[in-house]
Amino acid sequence: MLSRQIASKLGAYETPFYLYDMALLRQTLESVVYESKRYGYHLHYAIKANYDDRILATIREYGLGIDCASGNELQKAIEAGFNPKTIVYAGVGKKDKELRYAIEQQILAINVESLEELYLLDRLSAEAGRITDVALRINPDIDPKTNHCIDTGQADSKFGISYEEILEHTEELKALKNLKLIGIHLHIGSQIRELHVFENMCLKVNLIVENLERLGFSFRFVDVGGGLGVNYDVPENEPIPNFASLFAIIHNHLKVGDREVHFEFGRAIVAECGELITRVLFNKTTATGRRLLIVDASMTELIRPALYGSYHNIENITSESELPKKYTVVGTACESTDVFQENVSLKVSKRGDLIAIKSAGAYGMSMASRYNLHDLPGAVYSDQIE
Ligand SMILES: Cc1ncc(COP(=O)(O)O)c(C=O)c1O
Numbered sequence: 424m425l426s427r428q429i430a431s432k433l434g435a436y437e438t439p440f441y442l443y444d445m446a447l448l449r450q451t452l453e454s455v456v457y458e459s460k461r462y463g464y465h466l467h468y469a470i471k472a473n474y475d476d477r478i479l480a481t482i483r484e485y486g487l488g489i490d491c492a493s494g495n496e497l498q499k500a501i502e503a504g505f506n507p508k509t510i511v512y513a514g515v516g517k518k519d520k521e522l523r524y525a526i527e528q529q530i531l532a533i534n535v536e537s538l539e540e541l542y543l544l545d546r547l548s549a550e551a552g553r554i555t556d557v558a559l560r561i562n563p564d565i566d567p568k569t570n571h572c573i574d575t576g577q578a579d580s581k582f583g584i585s586y587e588e589i590l591e592h593t594e595e596l597k598a599l600k601n602l603k604l605i606g607i608h609l610h611i612g613s614q615i616r617e618l619h620v621f622e623n624m625c626l627k628v629n630l631i632v633e634n635l636e637r638l639g640f641s642f643r644f645v646d647v648g649g650g651l652g653v654n655y656d657v658p659e660n661e662p663i664p665n666f667a668s669l670f671a672i673i674h675n676h677l678k679v680g681d682r683e684v685h686f687e688f689g690r691a692i693v694a695e696c697g698e699l700i701t702r703v704l705f706n707k708t709t710a711t712g713r714r715l716l717i718v719d720a721s722m723t724e725l726i727r728p729a730l731y732g733s734y735h736n737i738e739n740i741t742s743e744s745e746l747p748k749k750y751t752v753v754g755t756a757c758e759s760t761d762v763f764q765e766n767v768s769l770k771v772s773k774r775g776d777l778i779a780i781k782s783a784g785a786y787g788m789s790m791a792s793r794y795n796l797h798d799l800p801g802a803v804y805s806d807q808i809e
Contacts, residue, residue: 424658425805426698430740432808434458437718439701441475441788444780448478448696451663452485458666462674465685467511470496470647472785474695477501477804482692485786487531488510490532490649493519501528509647511687513560513583513608519547526551532558532645533688535607539565541599546600550709558606558646559596561586563627566616569652572731583609586631593638604640606685607632610648613690614655616642618665625676634678644683645671651691655734658782664691666724690785697784699725699800703739703776704755714750716772721754722761723778723797724748725787729760736781737763742770752778756795 425444426433433442448484459466467490468482474496480503488509489500494517500510512525513534522540526548527534535541535557548555562583577587586695589596597603611624628645636642651669654661708714727733737752748771752763763780772778791799 424493424684424698424738424779424781426700426777427738427740429808430569430777433700433803434741436803437719437801438701438777439724440803441477441783442698442700443478443479443784443802444696444698444791445477445804445806447662448481448693448784451692451696452482452487452638454663455666455688456485456487459686460672462684463672464670465644465683467509467646467685468692469687470500470694471789473693473787474499475802476503476787477802478693479785490689494518497521497525497530507531511558511608511685513610516770519543522547523551526553526555528599529553530556532606532608532646534557534558534560534606536560538584538595538660540721541596543600545599545601553601553805555602556605556610557602557644558644559584559589559655560588560608560610561631563609563611563624563631565620565623565627565687567610568620569614569650569789570731570733571610573717583781589635589639591637593640606644607635607644608644608648610687611650613650614652615650616652618668620664621650621659621669621672621677625673625678629676629678632682642682644685645677645679646685646687647677649689649691651688653690653694653782654786655736655782657696658736662695663696666691692785694782694785697782697787699780699787700778701778703772703774703778705774706772714747716749716750716752716769716778717755718752718763719755720763720780720800721756721795721797722758723754723756723792723794724800725763726792727786728763729758730790735763735783737767737769737777738779738781739770739772740779741777742772744771746771756797770777778790
Protein backbone atom coordinates (compact mmCIF):
# COMPACT_ATOMS: atom_id res chain seq x y z
CA MET A 424 0.00 0.00 0.00
CA LEU A 425 1.54 3.22 -1.20
CA SER A 426 0.52 5.49 1.69
CA ARG A 427 2.19 3.20 4.22
CA GLN A 428 5.43 3.24 2.25
CA ILE A 429 5.57 7.03 1.93
CA ALA A 430 3.75 8.05 5.11
CA SER A 431 6.61 10.30 6.25
CA LYS A 432 6.22 12.40 3.08
CA LEU A 433 2.51 12.93 3.40
CA GLY A 434 2.42 15.09 6.52
CA ALA A 435 2.99 18.31 4.57
CA TYR A 436 -0.17 18.02 2.47
CA GLU A 437 -3.43 19.56 3.56
CA THR A 438 -5.85 16.81 4.53
CA PRO A 439 -8.13 15.26 3.51
CA PHE A 440 -6.84 14.41 0.05
CA TYR A 441 -6.88 11.58 -2.43
CA LEU A 442 -3.54 9.88 -2.93
CA TYR A 443 -3.20 8.18 -6.31
CA ASP A 444 -0.68 5.44 -6.97
CA MET A 445 0.03 6.17 -10.62
CA ALA A 446 2.31 3.14 -11.00
CA LEU A 447 -0.51 0.85 -9.84
CA LEU A 448 -2.94 2.56 -12.21
CA ARG A 449 -0.54 1.87 -15.08
CA GLN A 450 -0.03 -1.76 -14.03
CA THR A 451 -3.79 -2.21 -13.88
CA LEU A 452 -4.20 -0.72 -17.33
CA GLU A 453 -1.38 -2.87 -18.69
CA SER A 454 -3.11 -5.93 -17.28
CA VAL A 455 -6.57 -5.16 -18.64
CA VAL A 456 -5.23 -4.22 -22.07
CA TYR A 457 -2.98 -7.28 -22.27
CA GLU A 458 -5.72 -9.69 -21.20
CA SER A 459 -8.36 -8.13 -23.45
CA LYS A 460 -6.11 -8.28 -26.51
CA ARG A 461 -6.01 -12.07 -26.27
CA TYR A 462 -9.65 -12.07 -27.35
CA GLY A 463 -9.82 -8.84 -29.31
CA TYR A 464 -12.18 -7.25 -26.76
CA HIS A 465 -12.94 -3.52 -26.77
CA LEU A 466 -12.52 -1.53 -23.56
CA HIS A 467 -14.26 1.57 -22.30
CA TYR A 468 -13.58 3.27 -19.00
CA ALA A 469 -16.68 4.25 -16.98
CA ILE A 470 -15.78 7.87 -16.35
CA LYS A 471 -18.29 8.12 -13.50
CA ALA A 472 -15.86 6.14 -11.34
CA ASN A 473 -13.31 8.97 -11.36
CA TYR A 474 -12.99 11.88 -13.76
CA ASP A 475 -9.69 13.25 -12.42
CA ASP A 476 -7.75 14.84 -15.30
CA ARG A 477 -4.50 12.97 -14.73
CA ILE A 478 -6.31 9.67 -14.36
CA LEU A 479 -8.19 10.28 -17.59
CA ALA A 480 -5.01 11.25 -19.42
CA THR A 481 -3.31 8.06 -18.25
CA ILE A 482 -6.26 5.89 -19.25
CA ARG A 483 -6.32 7.53 -22.70
CA GLU A 484 -2.66 6.62 -23.21
CA TYR A 485 -3.67 2.96 -23.02
CA GLY A 486 -6.22 3.32 -25.78
CA LEU A 487 -9.45 2.76 -23.85
CA GLY A 488 -12.66 4.46 -24.91
CA ILE A 489 -15.20 5.92 -22.48
CA ASP A 490 -18.57 4.97 -21.06
CA CYS A 491 -20.41 8.04 -19.86
CA ALA A 492 -23.70 8.69 -18.09
CA SER A 493 -24.44 12.36 -18.67
CA GLY A 494 -23.90 15.12 -21.19
CA ASN A 495 -21.25 16.66 -18.94
CA GLU A 496 -19.38 13.35 -18.69
CA LEU A 497 -19.51 13.09 -22.45
CA GLN A 498 -18.17 16.62 -22.79
CA LYS A 499 -15.43 15.90 -20.25
CA ALA A 500 -14.36 12.80 -22.17
CA ILE A 501 -14.22 14.69 -25.45
CA GLU A 502 -12.28 17.56 -23.87
CA ALA A 503 -9.87 15.00 -22.40
CA GLY A 504 -9.12 13.92 -25.96
CA PHE A 505 -11.06 10.66 -26.26
CA ASN A 506 -12.23 9.93 -29.77
CA PRO A 507 -16.06 10.24 -29.90
CA LYS A 508 -16.17 7.01 -31.90
CA THR A 509 -14.91 5.19 -28.78
CA ILE A 510 -17.55 6.66 -26.47
CA VAL A 511 -20.82 5.09 -25.40
CA TYR A 512 -23.48 6.97 -23.45
CA ALA A 513 -26.00 5.24 -21.16
CA GLY A 514 -28.43 6.67 -18.62
CA VAL A 515 -32.11 6.21 -17.79
CA GLY A 516 -32.97 9.88 -17.92
CA LYS A 517 -31.11 11.74 -20.62
CA LYS A 518 -32.34 15.29 -21.16
CA ASP A 519 -33.14 16.56 -24.68
CA LYS A 520 -30.15 18.90 -24.53
CA GLU A 521 -27.86 15.97 -23.62
CA LEU A 522 -29.26 13.82 -26.43
CA ARG A 523 -28.83 16.64 -28.94
CA TYR A 524 -25.20 17.05 -27.87
CA ALA A 525 -24.55 13.30 -28.16
CA ILE A 526 -26.14 13.25 -31.63
CA GLU A 527 -23.89 16.09 -32.76
CA GLN A 528 -20.76 14.37 -31.43
CA GLN A 529 -21.56 11.21 -33.44
CA ILE A 530 -20.33 8.90 -30.68
CA LEU A 531 -20.00 5.14 -31.02
CA ALA A 532 -23.48 4.55 -29.59
CA ILE A 533 -26.14 6.07 -27.40
CA ASN A 534 -27.26 3.24 -25.15
CA VAL A 535 -30.99 3.73 -24.99
CA GLU A 536 -32.89 2.72 -21.86
CA SER A 537 -36.59 3.10 -22.72
CA LEU A 538 -38.85 3.02 -25.75
CA GLU A 539 -39.85 6.63 -25.17
CA GLU A 540 -36.17 7.63 -25.22
CA LEU A 541 -35.76 5.72 -28.47
CA TYR A 542 -38.67 7.50 -30.16
CA LEU A 543 -37.43 10.89 -28.89
CA LEU A 544 -33.91 10.17 -30.10
CA ASP A 545 -35.30 9.27 -33.53
CA ARG A 546 -37.12 12.62 -33.67
CA LEU A 547 -34.13 14.64 -32.42
CA SER A 548 -31.86 12.87 -34.94
CA ALA A 549 -34.28 13.79 -37.75
CA GLU A 550 -34.23 17.42 -36.60
CA ALA A 551 -30.42 17.34 -36.63
CA GLY A 552 -30.35 15.69 -40.05
CA ARG A 553 -28.40 12.74 -38.69
CA ILE A 554 -28.65 8.97 -38.47
CA THR A 555 -27.64 8.11 -34.89
CA ASP A 556 -25.97 4.87 -33.87
CA VAL A 557 -27.78 3.26 -30.97
CA ALA A 558 -27.43 0.26 -28.68
CA LEU A 559 -30.43 -1.15 -26.84
CA ARG A 560 -29.73 -1.41 -23.13
CA ILE A 561 -31.65 -4.51 -22.17
CA ASN A 562 -32.55 -5.45 -18.63
CA PRO A 563 -31.50 -9.11 -18.49
CA ASP A 564 -33.10 -9.88 -15.10
CA ILE A 565 -29.99 -11.33 -13.48
CA ASP A 566 -29.08 -11.31 -9.81
CA PRO A 567 -25.45 -10.12 -9.71
CA LYS A 568 -24.97 -11.24 -6.07
CA THR A 569 -23.72 -7.89 -4.91
CA ASN A 570 -24.85 -5.11 -2.58
CA HIS A 571 -28.48 -4.47 -3.63
CA CYS A 572 -27.76 -0.72 -3.78
CA ILE A 573 -25.51 -1.32 -6.79
CA ASP A 574 -27.31 -4.03 -8.71
CA THR A 575 -28.73 -2.74 -11.97
CA GLY A 576 -29.96 -5.70 -14.00
CA GLN A 577 -32.81 -7.28 -12.08
CA ALA A 578 -36.32 -7.21 -13.52
CA ASP A 579 -37.51 -4.47 -11.20
CA SER A 580 -34.53 -2.18 -11.75
CA LYS A 581 -34.91 1.26 -13.29
CA PHE A 582 -32.15 0.50 -15.78
CA GLY A 583 -32.56 -0.80 -19.31
CA ILE A 584 -35.57 -1.85 -21.36
CA SER A 585 -37.26 -5.11 -20.52
CA TYR A 586 -36.61 -7.77 -23.13
CA GLU A 587 -40.34 -8.54 -23.29
CA GLU A 588 -41.10 -4.92 -24.15
CA ILE A 589 -38.60 -5.03 -26.98
CA LEU A 590 -40.16 -8.21 -28.34
CA GLU A 591 -43.59 -6.54 -28.29
CA HIS A 592 -42.32 -3.59 -30.34
CA THR A 593 -39.91 -5.08 -32.85
CA GLU A 594 -41.77 -3.72 -35.90
CA GLU A 595 -41.80 -0.16 -34.51
CA LEU A 596 -38.09 -0.43 -33.72
CA LYS A 597 -37.27 -1.56 -37.23
CA ALA A 598 -39.26 1.35 -38.64
CA LEU A 599 -37.19 4.05 -36.92
CA LYS A 600 -35.72 5.96 -39.84
CA ASN A 601 -33.12 8.10 -38.11
CA LEU A 602 -31.53 5.49 -35.85
CA LYS A 603 -29.27 2.59 -36.60
CA LEU A 604 -29.54 -0.17 -34.01
CA ILE A 605 -25.98 -1.40 -33.96
CA GLY A 606 -25.54 -2.92 -30.52
CA ILE A 607 -26.92 -4.66 -27.48
CA HIS A 608 -25.91 -3.31 -24.09
CA LEU A 609 -26.20 -4.72 -20.57
CA HIS A 610 -24.74 -3.80 -17.22
CA ILE A 611 -25.91 -6.05 -14.42
CA GLY A 612 -24.33 -4.36 -11.43
CA SER A 613 -21.13 -3.34 -9.74
CA GLN A 614 -18.62 -4.89 -7.31
CA ILE A 615 -19.35 -8.40 -8.60
CA ARG A 616 -17.02 -10.87 -6.94
CA GLU A 617 -18.85 -14.10 -7.77
CA LEU A 618 -17.72 -14.40 -11.35
CA HIS A 619 -20.10 -17.26 -12.21
CA VAL A 620 -22.76 -14.55 -12.34
CA PHE A 621 -21.20 -13.48 -15.63
CA GLU A 622 -21.83 -16.96 -17.03
CA ASN A 623 -25.57 -16.46 -16.46
CA MET A 624 -25.30 -13.09 -18.12
CA CYS A 625 -23.65 -14.65 -21.20
CA LEU A 626 -26.40 -17.26 -21.54
CA LYS A 627 -29.02 -14.50 -21.49
CA VAL A 628 -27.11 -12.43 -24.03
CA ASN A 629 -26.77 -15.44 -26.33
CA LEU A 630 -30.52 -15.94 -26.29
CA ILE A 631 -31.33 -12.27 -26.76
CA VAL A 632 -28.95 -11.80 -29.68
CA GLU A 633 -30.03 -15.00 -31.38
CA ASN A 634 -33.74 -14.18 -31.04
CA LEU A 635 -33.45 -10.56 -32.11
CA GLU A 636 -31.34 -11.43 -35.12
CA ARG A 637 -33.90 -14.05 -36.11
CA LEU A 638 -36.48 -11.26 -35.95
CA GLY A 639 -34.47 -9.24 -38.47
CA PHE A 640 -32.09 -7.12 -36.39
CA SER A 641 -28.39 -7.09 -37.04
CA PHE A 642 -25.94 -6.04 -34.34
CA ARG A 643 -22.29 -5.10 -34.76
CA PHE A 644 -21.44 -5.33 -31.06
CA VAL A 645 -22.45 -6.60 -27.69
CA ASP A 646 -21.51 -4.37 -24.75
CA VAL A 647 -21.58 -6.37 -21.52
CA GLY A 648 -20.95 -3.41 -19.21
CA GLY A 649 -18.60 -3.31 -16.24
CA GLY A 650 -19.06 -4.69 -12.76
CA LEU A 651 -15.88 -6.58 -12.02
CA GLY A 652 -15.30 -6.23 -8.27
CA VAL A 653 -12.19 -5.44 -6.27
CA ASN A 654 -10.85 -6.67 -2.95
CA TYR A 655 -11.99 -4.08 -0.42
CA ASP A 656 -11.27 -6.42 2.50
CA VAL A 657 -7.53 -6.91 1.96
CA PRO A 658 -6.54 -4.80 -1.04
CA GLU A 659 -2.85 -5.68 -0.63
CA ASN A 660 -3.71 -9.28 -1.57
CA GLU A 661 -5.16 -8.33 -4.93
CA PRO A 662 -4.14 -4.86 -6.05
CA ILE A 663 -5.04 -5.70 -9.66
CA PRO A 664 -8.43 -7.30 -10.29
CA ASN A 665 -8.62 -10.62 -12.04
CA PHE A 666 -9.36 -9.50 -15.59
CA ALA A 667 -7.97 -12.76 -17.00
CA SER A 668 -10.62 -14.89 -15.25
CA LEU A 669 -13.47 -12.65 -16.28
CA PHE A 670 -12.39 -12.57 -19.93
CA ALA A 671 -11.96 -16.35 -19.96
CA ILE A 672 -15.52 -16.76 -18.67
CA ILE A 673 -16.87 -14.40 -21.30
CA HIS A 674 -14.85 -16.11 -24.01
CA ASN A 675 -16.10 -19.54 -22.98
CA HIS A 676 -19.76 -18.64 -22.58
CA LEU A 677 -20.61 -15.75 -24.86
CA LYS A 678 -21.58 -17.06 -28.28
CA VAL A 679 -21.97 -14.01 -30.43
CA GLY A 680 -19.96 -15.02 -33.46
CA ASP A 681 -17.70 -12.38 -34.86
CA ARG A 682 -19.54 -9.47 -33.25
CA GLU A 683 -17.38 -7.08 -31.23
CA VAL A 684 -17.49 -7.52 -27.46
CA HIS A 685 -17.19 -4.37 -25.36
CA PHE A 686 -16.60 -3.83 -21.64
CA GLU A 687 -17.11 -0.73 -19.50
CA PHE A 688 -14.98 -1.05 -16.38
CA GLY A 689 -14.94 1.66 -13.75
CA ARG A 690 -14.16 0.34 -10.31
CA ALA A 691 -11.81 -2.41 -11.48
CA ILE A 692 -9.54 0.16 -13.12
CA VAL A 693 -9.31 2.90 -10.53
CA ALA A 694 -10.52 1.69 -7.11
CA GLU A 695 -7.26 0.26 -5.84
CA CYS A 696 -4.98 3.07 -7.00
CA GLY A 697 -6.70 5.63 -4.76
CA GLU A 698 -6.65 6.15 -1.01
CA LEU A 699 -8.31 8.88 1.00
CA ILE A 700 -5.79 10.32 3.44
CA THR A 701 -7.28 12.01 6.45
CA ARG A 702 -6.00 13.28 9.78
CA VAL A 703 -7.21 12.46 13.27
CA LEU A 704 -8.85 15.47 14.89
CA PHE A 705 -10.16 14.12 18.18
CA ASN A 706 -10.77 11.05 20.30
CA LYS A 707 -13.88 10.82 22.42
CA THR A 708 -16.03 8.18 24.08
CA THR A 709 -19.83 8.26 24.07
CA ALA A 710 -21.92 7.72 27.21
CA THR A 711 -22.54 4.20 25.94
CA GLY A 712 -18.82 3.49 25.78
CA ARG A 713 -18.36 3.74 22.03
CA ARG A 714 -14.83 4.97 21.32
CA LEU A 715 -14.96 7.49 18.47
CA LEU A 716 -12.07 8.52 16.31
CA ILE A 717 -13.04 11.78 14.64
CA VAL A 718 -11.12 12.40 11.41
CA ASP A 719 -11.07 15.45 9.16
CA ALA A 720 -12.67 13.70 6.16
CA SER A 721 -16.34 12.84 5.97
CA MET A 722 -19.07 11.55 3.72
CA THR A 723 -18.51 14.67 1.64
CA GLU A 724 -15.20 13.23 0.42
CA LEU A 725 -16.16 9.55 0.44
CA ILE A 726 -19.88 8.81 0.64
CA ARG A 727 -19.82 5.06 -0.07
CA PRO A 728 -19.95 3.89 3.57
CA ALA A 729 -22.82 6.28 4.39
CA LEU A 730 -24.67 5.65 1.12
CA TYR A 731 -24.33 1.89 0.71
CA GLY A 732 -22.86 0.66 3.99
CA SER A 733 -19.71 -0.14 2.01
CA TYR A 734 -16.59 -1.44 3.70
CA HIS A 735 -13.19 0.18 3.21
CA ASN A 736 -10.07 -1.11 4.88
CA ILE A 737 -8.68 1.61 7.17
CA GLU A 738 -5.19 1.95 8.58
CA ASN A 739 -3.32 4.41 10.78
CA ILE A 740 -0.17 4.97 8.75
CA THR A 741 1.78 7.19 11.16
CA SER A 742 1.08 5.84 14.65
CA GLU A 743 4.21 4.73 16.43
CA SER A 744 2.25 2.47 18.71
CA GLU A 745 2.05 -1.23 17.92
CA LEU A 746 -0.98 -1.68 20.17
CA PRO A 747 -4.30 -2.26 18.42
CA LYS A 748 -7.43 -0.57 19.72
CA LYS A 749 -11.03 -0.65 18.51
CA TYR A 750 -12.47 2.58 17.15
CA THR A 751 -15.53 3.78 15.37
CA VAL A 752 -14.12 6.11 12.73
CA VAL A 753 -16.43 9.03 12.08
CA GLY A 754 -16.30 12.11 9.87
CA THR A 755 -17.02 15.80 10.35
CA ALA A 756 -20.37 16.08 8.52
CA CYS A 757 -23.59 16.85 10.38
CA GLU A 758 -25.12 13.43 9.70
CA SER A 759 -25.26 10.42 12.00
CA THR A 760 -24.59 8.12 9.04
CA ASP A 761 -21.25 9.83 8.50
CA VAL A 762 -19.36 6.81 9.82
CA PHE A 763 -16.46 5.31 7.88
CA GLN A 764 -16.38 2.11 9.90
CA GLU A 765 -17.68 0.76 13.21
CA ASN A 766 -15.36 -1.09 15.51
CA VAL A 767 -12.26 -1.10 13.40
CA SER A 768 -8.98 -2.25 14.88
CA LEU A 769 -6.30 0.45 14.46
CA LYS A 770 -2.97 1.15 16.08
CA VAL A 771 -3.54 3.49 19.03
CA SER A 772 -4.51 6.73 17.32
CA LYS A 773 -4.05 10.29 18.47
CA ARG A 774 -4.63 13.80 17.19
CA GLY A 775 -2.53 14.50 14.09
CA ASP A 776 -2.06 10.87 13.01
CA LEU A 777 -2.68 10.14 9.34
CA ILE A 778 -5.32 7.58 8.47
CA ALA A 779 -5.56 5.89 5.07
CA ILE A 780 -8.97 4.79 3.83
CA LYS A 781 -8.03 2.33 1.12
CA SER A 782 -9.50 1.32 -2.24
CA ALA A 783 -11.10 4.72 -2.60
CA GLY A 784 -10.13 5.55 -6.18
CA ALA A 785 -13.54 4.66 -7.60
CA TYR A 786 -16.76 6.45 -6.71
CA GLY A 787 -14.84 8.53 -4.16
CA MET A 788 -13.85 11.89 -5.57
CA SER A 789 -16.48 11.65 -8.30
CA MET A 790 -19.22 11.45 -5.66
CA ALA A 791 -17.77 14.17 -3.43
CA SER A 792 -20.08 17.01 -2.44
CA ARG A 793 -19.87 20.40 -0.80
CA TYR A 794 -22.40 19.61 1.93
CA ASN A 795 -21.68 21.72 5.03
CA LEU A 796 -19.73 23.86 2.54
CA HIS A 797 -16.77 21.56 2.89
CA ASP A 798 -13.95 22.17 0.43
CA LEU A 799 -13.58 19.47 -2.21
CA PRO A 800 -10.57 17.26 -1.46
CA GLY A 801 -7.35 17.72 -3.39
CA ALA A 802 -5.36 15.08 -5.25
CA VAL A 803 -1.75 14.02 -4.73
CA TYR A 804 -0.13 11.80 -7.35
CA SER A 805 2.60 9.35 -6.42
CA ASP A 806 4.87 10.43 -9.28
CA GLN A 807 4.85 14.03 -8.10
CA ILE A 808 5.85 13.37 -4.52
CA GLU A 809 9.47 14.38 -3.83
C1 LIG B 1 -23.85 1.45 -17.62
C2 LIG B 1 -22.68 1.26 -16.72
N1 LIG B 1 -21.55 0.78 -17.25
C3 LIG B 1 -20.44 0.62 -16.50
C4 LIG B 1 -20.43 0.94 -15.15
C5 LIG B 1 -19.18 0.73 -14.37
O1 LIG B 1 -19.35 -0.23 -13.42
P1 LIG B 1 -18.14 -0.75 -12.55
O2 LIG B 1 -17.55 0.43 -11.89
O3 LIG B 1 -18.75 -1.70 -11.60
O4 LIG B 1 -17.18 -1.44 -13.49
C6 LIG B 1 -21.61 1.43 -14.56
C7 LIG B 1 -21.64 1.72 -13.13
O5 LIG B 1 -22.59 2.06 -12.54
C8 LIG B 1 -22.76 1.60 -15.38
O6 LIG B 1 -23.90 2.06 -14.86
